[in-house]
Amino acid sequence: MTQRQKALAIALALVAAAATVVRVTAQFGVPEIAFDSADPLKWPANIHLGEAAGVATNSKGDVFVYTRTGHPTMTFGTARPFAHGGSRLFQFDRTGKFVREIGQDSYGFLVAQQLRVDPQDNIWVVDQMSSMVIKFDQNGQIQMLLGRKSESERVPAVAPVPPAAVAAGGEGRGGGGAAAGGRGGGAAADAEAVPVGRGRGAPGAGAQSDVFNGPTDVAWDAAGNIYVADGVGNARIAKFDKNGKFIRSWGQRGLQPGQFNTPHGIAIDAQGLVYVADSGNRRVQVFDADGNFKTQFLNVGTPAALCLTRGSRQFLYVSNSNPPTDLDVNGEIYKIDLSGKLIGRFGRAGKLPKEFDVANAIDCRVDNELWVGELGSWRVQKLALRPPN
Amino acid sequence: MPALLRRACSLLFVLSFVALNASPALAQAKAKAQNVPEIPYDSVPNLLKMPPGLYLGEAMGVATNSKGHIFVFTRSANTRLFEFDEKGNYVRELGEGSYGFEFAHSVRVDPQDNIWAVDEGTNMVIKFNPEGRIVMVLGRRPPAALGMLQSPSGPPPPAEKYTLGRPTDVGWDPQGNIFVSDGYVNHRVVKYDKNGRFLRQVGSERPGSEPSQFNLPHGLAVDLQGNVYVADRTNNRMQVFDNNLVLRAIYDNIGTSWSVCVSPGPHQYLFTSNSNPNGNGPGTWENTGEIYKMELDGTILGRFGHASKEFGGFQVVHMMDCRNPDQIFVAEIESWRVQKLMLKPQAAKVASNK
Numbered sequence: 039m040t041q042r043q044k045a046l047a048i049a050l051a052l053v054a055a056a057a058t059v060v061r062v063t064a065q066f067g068v069p070e071i072a073f074d075s076a077d078p079l080k081w082p083a084n085i086h087l088g089e090a091a092g093v094a095t096n097s098k099g100d101v102f103v104y105t106r107t108g109h110p111t112m113t114f115g116t117a118r119p120f121a122h123g124g125s126r127l128f129q130f131d132r133t134g135k136f137v138r139e140i141g142q143d144s145y146g147f148l149v150a151q152q153l154r155v156d157p158q159d160n161i162w163v164v165d166q167m168s169s170m171v172i173k174f175d176q177n178g179q180i181q182m183l184l185g186r187k188s189e190s191e192r193v194p195a196v197a198p199v200p201p202a203a204v205a206a207g208g209e210g211r212g213g214g215g216a217a218a219g220g221r222g223g224g225a226a227a228d229a230e231a232v233p234v235g236r237g238r239g240a241p242g243a244g245a246q247s248d249v250f251n252g253p254t255d256v257a258w259d260a261a262g263n264i265y266v267a268d269g270v271g272n273a274r275i276a277k278f279d280k281n282g283k284f285i286r287s288w289g290q291r292g293l294q295p296g297q298f299n300t301p302h303g304i305a306i307d308a309q310g311l312v313y314v315a316d317s318g319n320r321r322v323q324v325f326d327a328d329g330n331f332k333t334q335f336l337n338v339g340t341p342a343a344l345c346l347t348r349g350s351r352q353f354l355y356v357s358n359s360n361p362p363t364d365l366d367v368n369g370e371i372y373k374i375d376l377s378g379k380l381i382g383r384f385g386r387a388g389k390l391p392k393e394f395d396v397a398n399a400i401d402c403r404v405d406n407e408l409w410v411g412e413l414g415s416w417r418v419q420k421l422a423l424r425p426p427n
Numbered sequence: 428m429p430a431l432l433r434r435a436c437s438l439l440f441v442l443s444f445v446a447l448n449a450s451p452a453l454a455q456a457k458a459k460a461q462n463v464p465e466i467p468y469d470s471v472p473n474l475l476k477m478p479p480g481l482y483l484g485e486a487m488g489v490a491t492n493s494k495g496h497i498f499v500f501t502r503s504a505n506t507r508l509f510e511f512d513e514k515g516n517y518v519r520e521l522g523e524g525s526y527g528f529e530f531a532h533s534v535r536v537d538p539q540d541n542i543w544a545v546d547e548g549t550n551m552v553i554k555f556n557p558e559g560r561i562v563m564v565l566g567r568r569p570p571a572a573l574g575m576l577q578s579p580s581g582p583p584p585p586a587e588k589y590t591l592g593r594p595t596d597v598g599w600d601p602q603g604n605i606f607v608s609d610g611y612v613n614h615r616v617v618k619y620d621k622n623g624r625f626l627r628q629v630g631s632e633r634p635g636s637e638p639s640q641f642n643l644p645h646g647l648a649v650d651l652q653g654n655v656y657v658a659d660r661t662n663n664r665m666q667v668f669d670n671n672l673v674l675r676a677i678y679d680n681i682g683t684s685w686s687v688c689v690s691p692g693p694h695q696y697l698f699t700s701n702s703n704p705n706g707n708g709p710g711t712w713e714n715t716g717e718i719y720k721m722e723l724d725g726t727i728l729g730r731f732g733h734a735s736k737e738f739g740g741f742q743v744v745h746m747m748d749c750r751n752p753d754q755i756f757v758a759e760i761e762s763w764r765v766q767k768l769m770l771k772p773q774a775a776k777v778a779s780n781k
Contacts, residue, residue, distance in 0.1 A: 086561055088526030089568075107526040109505055110571040124526075124571055149571050167572050252572075362567045363587045365624060389563055389623040414589075416526070416564055 071373065071382040072424040075391040078134030079103070079418055085128070085136075090411035090418050092153025092163070094401045096176065099132030101409065102140075103418055104153035104163050118190035125150035127163060129178075140178040146170040146187055151269075152255045152303075152399060162256050164266075169250040171266055182282050184266065185250045242273030242291030242298065247284055250276070257304045257312070259327060265304055265312060273298040275314060275329065288329030293319060295331040305346035305354070307376060313354060315341035322356060322378075335378035339368055345400035345408070352376055355408065357397040360387035362414055369394050371410075382425065389415050455704045456663040457714040458682035466720060466729040467774045468755075470739040471767040474515045475499070481509075481517070486758035488534035488544070489765050491750045492557070499758065499765055500534035500544055508534065508544055510559075515767075519559065527553040527564060533596045533646070533746060538691075545607075547593040552607055565607065565623055566591035586613040586632040588625040596646040596686075600653035600670055608644040608657060616644055616657055618672060629672040636662050639674045646686040646746070650695050650723055658684035658699065665699055667725075678725045682715060686745060689723070690752035696728070697721040698755065700744040703734035705761060716741050718755070720772075731770065736762060 079101065081087060088107030095101050110124030125147040129137040140161070141147060149167035156162060160181060161174040168187035175181045244251060251271025258264055262280030273291040275298075278284055289298045299318025306312050311332065312325040322335040322344065339358025347353045353373055360368040369387025371394070374380055385394050395414030402408050406423040475497070477483065488500030495513030498521075500506070506528040510518040521542065522528055530548025537543060541562070542555040549568040556562045567590050586592065592612025599605055603621035615630030634642040642661035649655050653670030664679040665687060678684075682701030690696045703716040716734025718741075721727050732741050741759055748756040755768045 081560070083559070084520075084523045086522055086525045105526075106570075108524045109526075109529065121571070166570075363590050365589050414564075414567060416561055 068372075068380045069382040069426065071384040071426075073384050073392065074422045074424070076420045076422070077391070077417065078420050079130050080134050080136055082136050085126075085139075087416050087418070089150070089398075089413040089416060091125075091150035091398050091413060093399045093409045093411035093418050094153050094155045094161075095403045095409060096155045096159040096161070097403075098159075100137065101130040101132070101134070101418075102153055102155065102161055103128045103130070103411065104150040105411075105416075106150045106413075110148065112191065112193060115190070119193045120189075121148055121167065121191045124148050124167075125165065127153070127161075127174075138178070140174055141172070141180075144172070146172050146183070148187075151253065154256055156258050164253050164256055166252045166254065166270060169253060169271075171248075171250070171253060171256050171264075184248045184264070184278065184282055185253065240290035243289065244268060244272035244274045244276070244287060246287060248276065248278065248282070254300075254302045255304045255315075257306045259306045259310050259312075260308070263327070265306065267301040267304040267314060269302075270300060273301060275301065275304065275312065275325070277327075277329070286329065288325070295323065295334060296325075296329075298323075302342050303344040305344055307346055307352050311376075313344065313346065315344045315356065317342050322354070333378070335374065337378065337380055338372045338374065339370075343397050343400045343410075345402040347402050347405065349405065353381065355400050355402050357394065357400060357410075359394065359397045360414070362396050365389070365395065365414070369397070371397065371400070371408075384421075384423070391419065394419075455708075455711050455715045456682045456701070458701055458717070458719070459680040460719070460727050460730075463719070463727050464729045466731040467771045468731050468768045469771075471515075471769065472738070474767050475511055475765055476515050476517060478517050483509075483763050483765070485531075485760045485763055486745065486765050487531040487760065488746050489756045489758040490534045490536045490542070490746075490748050491756065492536045492540045492542070494540075497748075497756065497765070498534050498536065498542055500531040501763075502531050505529075506531040506546065506548065508542075521555055521559045522553065522561065525553065525561065526568060527551045527561075529568075532594070535597055537599050543597045545594050545597050547595065547610060550591045550593060552591070552594060552597050552605075563623055565589075565605070565619065566594060583612065583632040586615055586628070588617075591617075592632070595644060596658075598647050598649040598655065600649050600655075601651055602653070604653075604670075606647055606649055606655055608647045611643060614641040614644060616641070616647060616655065616668070616672060627672055629668060629674075634661070638677060639666070639668075641666070645684075648687045648689040648697075650689050650697075651691075654723070656687045656689060656697060656723075658687045660685055676725060678721075681719050681721075681727070682717075686747055688747040688749040688755075690749040692752075695723055696749065696752045697723050697725075698747055698749050698752075700741075700747060700757075702741070702744040705743055716744075718744065718747065718757070720752070720770075729772065731768070732757075739766070741766075 088105045092104035104127050111122045112119045127140045146168040151166035152164040154162045159176045163172045169185045171184040173182040250268045252269045254269035255267040264278040266276045274287045274289040276287040298316050301314050302317040303315035310327045314323045320340050324332045338356040341356045342359035343357040345355045357371045358368045365387050370383045370385050373382045395412045398413045399411035408421040410419045483501045484503040490498045497511040499509045508521040532547040533545040535543045540557045544553045550566045552565040554563040591609045594610040596608045605619040607617045613632045614634045615628045617628045618626045630641045645660035646658035655668040657666045663683045665684040667676040684699045685702040686700045688698040700718045703711045712734040717730045718732050720729045742762040743760040744757045745760045746758045753770045
């Protein structure tokens with residue numbers, strides 16, 4: 039995909055994401071989960087959290103935050119503008135004490151998108167603008183890179199073309215506990231408008247490689263295979279072995295099972311099933327390890343962030359995040375079991391504690407202890423859930 | 428004269444005519460108010476003591492807190508926010524490297540001594556607590572990729588509740604409701620509750636010159652009754668609204684209202700600056716540059732200051748602080764400085780009685 043197409047695709051997806059304002063209706067009978075919120079991270083005086091795109095903990099309870107902060111900068115070389123900076127990665131200990139910064143001035147830190155810690159306590163950073171996935175070991179050394187940052191940027195980027203209309207209601211959405219309300223006209227209207235990458239393949243299918251276009255999240259199966267949600271510009275899941283060798287990718291832009299509109303989060307359960315937050319299509323899709331569609335959950339609104347708990351009985355937390363343009367819709371987080379059954383919900387959109395303002399990241403390593411990172415309000419909340427039993 | 432040269436000359440003439448009439452000339456207005464008493468003042472010399480190696484750029488915002496500390500929001504290589512004590516000694520920098528700082532426009536301190544910075548480059552209003560930590564933000568900085576897009580052509584999109592278009596200023600009523608003037612892209616004033624939830628707005632994404640419309644709302648202040656005073660800059664007027672943003676009055680005898688300030692205390696005063704426009708166009712220094720002191724009802728009490736690059740004069744006043752109505756801080760765009768003016772209002776009274 040060319041620079042121009044890439045910028046266009048990213049712009050379109052962002053516009054579409056901003057326009058996706060759909061209320062979740064008919065959530066009658068979903069229990070409210072009581073919870074408390076705390077703000078335990080103690081920041082050095084000269085460091086300020088910006089948009090908290092990614093937050094995750096490691097096995098020791100250390101907390102990592104990948105944030106959009108500082109000054110995203112464009113410099114001019116020959117005739118080409120070069121993008122630098124705009125995001126930073128910080129580590130805190132379990133008490134919230136600041137430990138250190140990791141990856142200072144990294145070439146790949148432009149627009150923070152997500153952060154995850156793998157079972158070996160490696161720290162994985164996903165950057166949307168550099169289209170890179172960066173693996174740090176627990177000492178903060180880079181161990182592996184997926185994707186490559188564009189050498190230069192195109193400024194001004196081309197203006198987005200009007201989104202092509204998506205055939206509304208083109209598929210049956212009524213069955214299987216589809217409580218997420220009717221398809222809004224503006225939802226995921228970016229489908230089919232994004233140019234086909236390099237003139238081959240289906241729209242959003244991307245290249246059969248680790249060339250990403252606005253990746254959003256990363257996950258691993260028990261064998262250490264790496265799955266990348268890709269993402270904003272593309273609409274696919276890419277799978278690599280534990281050494282980063284490309285295995286396969288699946289998906290393209292669209293509404294059908296196995297197709298995506300801004301796959302925004304990914305998680306893998308103990309059986310190796312792959313859960314994808316297909317936010318533009320307002321569903322969670324479930325695949326086997328080879329990308330075969332298994333089922334979908336239509337009852338969680340616009341899933342922007344998701345987290346899968348550990349332990350013998352696993353649950354999913356899914357955020358129906360509000361769009362940046364509106365504080366008066368959505369915002370709640372759902373707890374569902376792996377059959378898609380709603381267990382409970384909590385929170386709403388807002389800037390106060392116990393409210394969420396464009397939640398983008400959830401960490402759920404410890405039962406009933408969640409870390410939530412938000413883009414709209416510049417904060418990380420630590421939640422203590424108080425389930426009924 | 429060869430035809431081509433003639434055509435070029437006439438084109439040049441037209442262009443210069445357009446330039447003179449369209450750019451700085453429209454941005455200034457001689458105040459209609461006549462025979463306004465001059466209020467004498469002194470400017471405190473060497474007010475801000477900058478540490479070695481630290482410089483002010485364009486001084487966009489100035490505000491004081493309850494202890495008299497002075498906050499200055501400036502466009503340096505990066506936009507930066509500095510704090511000085513009441514004597515002008517440097518205390519600290521706030522929001523160093525913040526994602527919200529790109530192009531300074533205004534800083535204000537609320538009654539609880541929280542510091543609010545308005546940045547028209549990131550489209551954000553950023554609230555710092557007195558300790559200097561960010562505790563709330565309004566608006567959203569467009570992500571870097573989106574920021575590289577060309578400005579869309581055609582009519583502006585409808586103003587959103589929670590995103591801002593080059594906002595200019597912020598104020599609060601006694602209940603803590605937040606008012607934002609917004610701005611260069613939108614032309615409206617938005618009221619949020621104290622938790623940042625949208626309540627209502629006046630104006631829209633489109634400029635207009637009718638009552639309750641704006642053309643570049645450039646500053647605002649709120650009195651203890653909750654009335655909102657808006658510097659409607661390009662319309663060369665100030666508009667006054669009640670707490671529900673219903674129009675109460677228009678003051679149009681004060682030239683171009685660039686910035687407004689309302690002093691606290693039992694008897695509140697209103698200040699507005701008819702700043703000389705950027706660029707020092709012909710005639711601008713003669714016709715503009717003064718600040719007016721008024722009653723809240725619009726009665727003009729006096730005027731002070733004049734356009735000048737010299738110390739004591741003003742070179743494009745961008746913002747005022749009037750916590751003490753006899754000690755006015757002014758931030759100037761083009762002289763990169765902040766002055767503290769000690770007014771002598773009694774002397775003005777004598778002068779006007781002569």
